[in-house]
Amino acid sequence: MTTMTATTVAATRVSWVRYAALAAKVLLFGLLLSALIWPDLSGIKGKASTARLVVYPIGAMILPLWWLAYGRTKSKLHQSFPWTADLLMTLPWLIDLIGNRFNLFDTVDWWDDAMHFILWGFLTAGVLLAFAPRNLSRGLTAFVALGFGATAAVVWEVGEYFAFIHSSPELQSAYTDTLGDLALGTLGALLAGLILYQVRVTPRH
Structure with a gap:
């Protein structure tokens, strides 16, 4: 592959990811706005809807805000915004x-478990891609992924408990469910770290 072709492919990839990231944010804020307007149709009524309406925008915007305030000026390589991580x-x-x-x-038995595994993997991969040095070894990448993933999973479960589980019918099965969610989230984070390490060390042609 020639240098010009490789540059074109890289630019196309960046453009696609940028548009996907922006579209995801537009859809997310659209769903949040609709939840404010039609709370009964949001699917989050009775599930800490107020907390979600606050936390979710912060989660989606934390990287752009960090980049504007700090990352853009401190980037040693003058890198462009990390759209894939975003x-x-x-x-x-x-x-x-x-x-x-x-x-x-509530209607698909395996959905909650799958989401804890997959979504924690996405989140951990994004955080590592944005903030972890590229030269970390496989072992260090795994430890960082585990550290972030497990900590974030604990914070999430504690937040869920105080936000709505302690006063809902789910309290009866909360202990078992929480243990499973923590395990799946941590495993998803570990897998994401190992995949990210492999992607970073694999030569691009």
Whole structure:
């Protein structure tokens, strides 16, 4: 592959990811706005809807805000905005809202478990891609992924408990469900770290 062709392919990839990240944010904020206007149709009524309406925009915008305030000026390589990381850090909030809107968490038995595994993988991959040095070894990448993923999973489960589970019928099965969610989220984070390491060390042609 010639240098010009490789540059064109890279530019096309960046453009596609940028548009996907922006589209994900537009859809996310559209769903949040509709939840404010029609709360009964949002799928998050009775599931800490107020907390979600606050936390989800923060989660989706934390990387752009960090980049504007700090990353853009401190980037040693004068890199462009990390759109792939931004997309990966936006998708968990968007997919969770879509799952709630279509009531998949309550009607599909395996949906909640799958989401804890997959979405924590997306979030961890995005965070590592944005903030972790590229030269980390496989072992260090795994430890960082586990550290972030497990900590974030604990924070999420504690937040869920105080936001709505402690006063809902789900309290009866909360202990078992929480243990499963923590395990799946941590495994998803570990897998994401290992995949990201492999992608980074694989030569591009």
